[in-house]
Amino acid sequence: MNHEKTMTIARKRGFLWSSFEIYSGVAGFVDYGPLGATLKNKIMSRWREYYVVREGFYEIESPTIMPEEALKASGHVDHFNDPMTQCKECMDVYRADHIIEDATGRDVEGLENQELTEIISSEGIRCPRCGGHLTHVWSYNLMFQTLIGAKGKKTGYLRPETAQGIFIPFKRLLRFFRNRLPFGVVQLGKSYRNEISPRQGVIRLREFTQAEAEIFVHPEDKTHPDFESVRDDVLRLYPASSQEEGLEPFEITAGEALERGIISSEVLTYHLCLARRFLMDIGVPEEALRFRQHLPTEMAHYAIDCWDVEALTDAYGWIEIIGIADRTDYDLKSHAEHSGEDLRVFIEYDEPRKIRKRVVKAEMGRLGPRFRKDAARIVEALAEKDPEEIEEALMKEGKYLLELDREFEILPDDVTFQEVEETITGEKVYPHVIEPSFGIDRIIYTLLLHSCVEEEDRTYFRLPPHVAPVEVTVLPLVNRDEMVDVAVKIKRDLRKNGFIAEFDSSGTIGRRYARSDEIGVPFAVTVDHQTLEDGTVTLRRRDDCSQIRVGIDDLKSTLMDLIRGC
Ligand SMILES: Nc1ncnc2c1ncn2[C@@H]1O[C@H](COP(=O)(O)OP(=O)(O)OP(=O)(O)O)[C@@H](O)[C@H]1O
Structure with a gap:
């Protein structure tokens, strides 16, 4: 439509x-x-x-x-950011990529601002509103x-x-x-x-x-x-x-x-x-x-x-x-980096694995006298560090600077490096998303657009019953008190049972159907002369205008099947 x-x-x-x-x-x-x-x-x-x-x-x-x-x-x-440009005359602003796409049909998504500026100039693209010249393109958050x-x-x-x-x-x-x-x-x-x-x-x-x-x-x-x-x-x-x-x-x-x-x-x-x-x-x-x-x-x-x-x-x-x-x-990696939190997940292996790894061992005999009360935490921190990083610094610079709340200088004789075998049960990974x-x-726009149906004598939203905003309209065939009373009672009863029901008594029955159809109500219940005699109503389907007769007592279960069964 x-x-x-x-x-x-x-x-x-x-x-x-x-x-x-x-x-x-x-x-x-x-x-x-x-x-x-x-x-x-x-x-x-x-x-x-x-x-x-x-x-x-x-x-x-x-x-x-x-x-x-x-x-x-x-x-x-x-x-x-989006690339933006402005008309130098009327000051209207535009998305540079959209204005180029509209003017040339070219897909320019992903191009740099400089390239977009050049296209605007080489293609002679002007303000769609007043024909004025456009500025260079800049990034707008x-x-x-x-x-x-x-x-x-x-x-x-x-x-x-x-x-x-x-x-x-x-x-x-x-x-x-x-x-x-x-x-x-x-x-x-x-x-x-x-x-x-x-x-x-x-x-x-x-x-x-x-x-x-x-x-x-x-x-x-x-x-x-x-x-x-x-x-x-x-x-x-x-x-x-x-x-x-x-x-x-x-x-x-x-x-x-x-x-x-x-x-x-x-x-x-x-x-x-x-x-x-x-x-x-x-x-x-x-x-x-x-x-x-x-x-x-x-x-x-x-x-x-x-x-x-x-x-x-x-x-x-x-x-x-x-x-x-x-x-x-x-996303998780960048939040981890910026917040300092570990956002990885520990994944357990099916079977524990043995690995050989190089570890750094601190010589307490040397660190103890030198660092006294700080020695224990230095030993602990060194064990957490990458041994290769320490080894490289010791070789190249003759010392390794351990950053804790302050800096501690570690010398080549303070540590030894060893190969050890370790059993590990899993590893930490960043999940993918x-x-x-x-x-x-x-989505709502698309749904309205594609469900809007125009037929000879009516235009309506053909919304499926389970998404239609109003599920059933109850109408008296004519505005006689007895019919109106029954219709109002049916509507109330349906509402109490969880149906979104409306009552409509204005205009002719044809107008009422048209109004109900137009907003996409999938079912209409009509109270007529026969209702007053045998307690049945007509149930009309919006899509094909077909009608069946249903007892008032069966109306709820019939509608339930028709609406919820979708
Ligand atoms: N300005 C908007 N108005 C209405 N819906 C939007 C808007 N921007 C995004 N959306 C919706 O959110 C969804 C996911 O957002 P996403 O960031 O992928 O959009 P986008 O690629 O930036 O959209 P566009 O390229 O159209 O600006 C889109 O598919 C779209 O349905």
């Missing part, structure tokens, strides 16, 4: 509104109206059902404001900065992604999962990015909702215990090589994509399949989806493999709605 028509209905019927409208609005913010908020909650509940209930991951909730140190460690303070505390001495940022809130308490999470890999943790919530020119409505917001899973796996074991259940799923893939050669996406089973090495690991392939299943479950048609692999120029240097789930839109072409990446050990990162707002 077409963007304009879908958005008109979405606005009119209370799904999505521009925020702060009475104050002229602010780009990049959106209000979910009553139906939009219910739809969003249902989609998020469904997501939880997939990832928390079925996959067995656990959900956590961390603050949306984060201290600078944490985002410095994650790389966001220094690198979470996307995070919203704030000050923490009454004296405002500590710099903080609104989180640009929910993921970091999972990496930071990793040690506690590891203990919660009894020090065993693999395990998965999810977080759903708001993220904030001060996007340069959010002109694309709900798909480029400054405040948006993410649902992210961080799955911690052994770096040498990227299998998935349930891979067989998705092996035959068919994925539409657009690998980097096909993009580079100008080829089209193609369909392939998950099993074959893995065997041919198109997707780097079993666990990553499994998560591509799971994302596809989830999207189809909530009503996004398969034809509107493809999996596009990141090109080497756009992939983060630390990642092994990244795939964007993209959805087709008439207004914006293919848009990324989910990113699924193998982020290796990058598989990250499916869902943008809930873009």
Whole structure:
């Protein structure tokens, strides 16, 4: 369906509104109206059902404001930038890569600012609004900065992604999962990015909702215990090589994509399949989806493999709605380095292993008299050090400086080096992280766009019953008191039993059906003359307008099967 028509209905019927409208609005913010908020909650509940209930991951909730140190460690303070340019005449700002892509059709993601500046100049690209000249390109950090505390001495940022809130308490999470890999943790919530020119409505917001899973796996074991259940799923893939050669996406089973090495690991392939299943479950048609692999120029240097789930839109072409990446050990390693905490996991071997290693032995007879009360801790610290480092310093410099709370000078005769055999039971490793990162707002946009159906005499959202914001409308055939009373009672009874039911008695029955259809209500119950005689009602399906008669007493169980059975 077409963007304009879908958005008109979405606005009119209370799904999505521009925020702060009475104050002229602010780009990049959106209000979910009553139906939009219910739809969003249902989609998020469904997501939880997939990832928390079925996959067995656990959900956590961390603050949306984060201290600078944490985002410095994650790389966001220094690198979470977009290339920006400004019109010298009207002062409007633009994302340089987007403006070039729009003007030339070239994909320039990953190019340096200098290269972008040169393209703008050589292609004669001007301000799309007023035709003015554009400035050189510079890096603009996307995070919203704030000050923490009454004296405002500590710099903080609104989180640009929910993921970091999972990496930071990793040690506690590891203990919660009894020090065993693999395990998965999810977080759903708001993220904030001060996007340069959010002109694309709900798909480029400054405040948006993410649902992210961080799955911690052994770096040498990227299998998935349930891979067989998705092996035959068919994925539409657009690998980097096909993009580079100008080829089209193609369909392939998950099993074959893995065997041919198109997707780097079993666990990553499994998560591509799971994302596809989830999207189809909530009503996004398969034809509107493809999996596009990141090109080497756009992939983060630390990642092994990244795939964007993209959805087709008439207004914006293919848009990324989910990113699924193998982020290796990058995040945990950098948080470990910046915080000084050991964020590795001890992996026990199946069988203990014997190893030979070189150790340093301190000569207490020499160190004792010289360092007295400090001698014991010096001996302990030396045993922890890398013997090669000490040996090299002693050979080259004639001394080794041991840094504790102060410096201690160790001389060649203070230590000896020995080869010993040791039995070790395991080793410490940084887990690798598989990250499916869902943008809930873009998914809702895609769902509304693709479920909006225009037929001869009606336009409606064909939302699956389990995600439709209103599940059933109860209507009296005509506005006679007896029928209205029964209809109101049925609606109340359905609400008490957990159904989202509405009552509608305004206009003709045709208008009521049309209104109910338009917002995607999958079922309508009509109280008519026969109801008053035999206690049955008509149950009408939105999609094909077919009707069946059901006893009022059976209505709940029938609806339960129809809605929850999906
Ligand atoms: N400004 C935004 N508005 C709405 N959703 C967003 C926005 N930025 C990211 N998302 C959503 O969060 C998901 C994961 O975030 P990620 O950091 O991978 O996005 P991204 O690659 O930076 O997106 P883009 O390249 O479109 O800016 C995206 O797939 C998208 O659905």
